[in-house]
Amino acid sequence: MSLALVKFLPTGSKVPFIRIRFIALAISAFFIVFSMIEFATVGINFGIDFRGGIQTEVEAPNTTSIEELRTAANALDLGEARVQGAGAADDSHTTYLISLPLQAGEGLEGEAAQNAARISLEEALQTSFPDIELRGTTVIGGAVSGELIITGFTAIGVALFLMLVYIWFRFEWQYSVGAIVALTHDVIATVGMFSLTQMTFDLATVAAILTIVGYSMNDTVVVYDRIRENLRKYKRMPLAEVLNLSINDTLSRTILTSVTTLVALISLYLIGGTALKGFAFAMIWGVLIGTFSSIFVAAPILLFTNVQRESNES
Numbered sequence: 001m002s003l004a005l006v007k008f009l010p011t012g013s014k015v016p017f018i019r020i021r022f023i024a025l026a027i028s029a030f031f032i033v034f035s036m037i038e039f040a041t042v043g044i045n046f047g048i049d050f051r052g053g054i055q056t057e058v059e060a061p062n063t064t065s066i067e068e069l070r071t072a073a074n075a076l077d078l079g080e081a082r083v084q085g086a087g088a089a090d091d092s093h094t095t096y097l098i099s100l101p102l103q104a105g106e107g108l109e110g111e112a113a114q115n116a117a118r119i120s121l122e123e124a125l126q127t128s129f130p131d132i133e134l135r136g137t138t139v140i141g142g143a144v145s146g147e148l149i150i151t152g153f154t155a156i157g158v159a160l161f162l163m164l165v166y167i168w169f170r171f172e173w174q175y176s177v178g179a180i181v182a183l184t185h186d187v188i189a190t191v192g193m194f195s196l197t198q199m200t201f202d203l204a205t206v207a208a209i210l211t212i213v214g215y216s217m218n219d220t221v222v223v224y225d226r227i228r229e230n231l232r233k234y235k236r237m238p239l240a241e242v243l244n245l246s247i248n249d250t251l252s253r254t255i256l257t258s259v260t261t262l263v264a265l266i267s268l269y270l271i272g273g274t275a276l277k278g279f280a281f282a283m284i285w286g287v288l289i290g291t292f293s294s295i296f297v298a299a300p301i302l303l304f305t306n307v308q309r310e311s312n313e314s
Contacts, residue, residue: 028296049202051102076120164181178305183293
């Protein structure tokens, strides 16, 4: 009996992607508007990478509650503590992230205050909960966190600009418009998802967004390559039909790539540990939204930018 699941992937499909483009574009517009409103009203749960402070990861028995941990941390009078469950360590234990805000002071004074707060937090936790296990503490100063915000968002902006230039040189400016709109769509939708779920947005998330940009661009280039090839091959076929044919031609490859990537990312999310949870979540969402935008945003925009057949023949 053959177990080759690849044979069930569609070949020669005729899904009317271009015909339903306005429905898809309406969904994309909803994602963008919702994400921007959510970001403006609710904001993002920045990790200590971006806001500075102290974060301790502990593994505690399931009999220990979040309220008990928060009360013990707040008793230190070092600012309002945040306690977040980070998943089950095993059947009887749960992992928690306990965060304290940035301590007052600048330079060496601020650094000393941060270290003193870290020591106080660890000692208080070990005294109040003798059966918990401290799994590590991260301390980020105020100056470092400010620089990381700037460099993180600069990196995303530079990545989008370089992708715009790359597509312009490889194809024509009409293609680069479609690609950059699709990539911007993916980035905004990912930020909106983190605002909605209030998952911690840290440097790992920025790394995930940059990876999403590369993944989505790769998907888009595959579709664009087939569009350019078909424009040369079918000179009298209407542009909308060429676009639809090209998306269907690459559909099996798109499904296979996305599913295999998702299998790895879901495994990473489930068993990769607390440090990789945010990265894996951002990547899972990015693969889904990136695949959607490659099909329903990047390609249909060529109809609006009126890509020229002559330029594809030169």
